[in-house]
Amino acid sequence: MPDLDIAEVARRAAVPASTLRYYEEKGLIASTGRRGLRRQFDPGVLERLALIALGRSAGFSLDEIARMFAPDGRPRIDRGMLADKADELDRTIRELRVLSDSLRHAAVCPAPSHLECPTFRRILRSAATGTAPAPAVPRRRTPRP
Template identity: 50%
Template sequence: MLLDIGEVAHRSGLAPSALRFYERKGLIESDGRNGLRRAYEPGVLDRLNLITCARDAGFTLAEIGRFLRARPDDTALRAHLLAKEREVDAKVAQLTRLRDSLRHAAVCDHDPLVECPEFKAAVRQAARVT
């Protein structure tokens, strides 16, 4: 059963204009029309989830398109994915440090809060500024 563009937009949380844009870029494809509206196979939702995750991780649309067309023997792409994995890992570590500093700030009674030595140290650690 095909999903019309409105249903795909609703389920994915993306605007219909974003779906049409992704289609123009070759990231997704419609499977015809339901009246005047584009219609998609239900599997497009999985592809949109992948596109959204990749965008959140900092991939460009061109990189995502290349990834979607990748074959197992694409060693250059695999190297790029490993580099991106390291970037994401570093970001996760930074966000973890930031979370920890916010946790401290939520219970700290130092006045003013931003002058708390422990909070300052946690923020320095989160920003990696010495």
């Protein structure tokens, strides 16, 4: 398959050409040359860009992603690094679940004002200190006669 010009790579990878130039500057991808003023890329760059996109969506920095490739350009992904990132994502998910549950509680809290709701006050304290709020404690409902 012939080389692809930068516009075609940008279209297929759904990234701006400026991102491709930046990735090339960072050493994440390499062009094979130029045709006129346009950079040319081997079609294999699309798979590499897909790996970069996956790494970015998982929260890896570009420097971390760069270390996932061997000097010959082949993927060399450290499984321990993947496990550590998965653990980090799990912690973030738990923190976001607690925050979501707390906000849902505050939304239906029977207190006359949010500032009178203990759960909402806990959310405010957590926001001020940059910590995750403790899980909302569900109120026991007493059955109506």
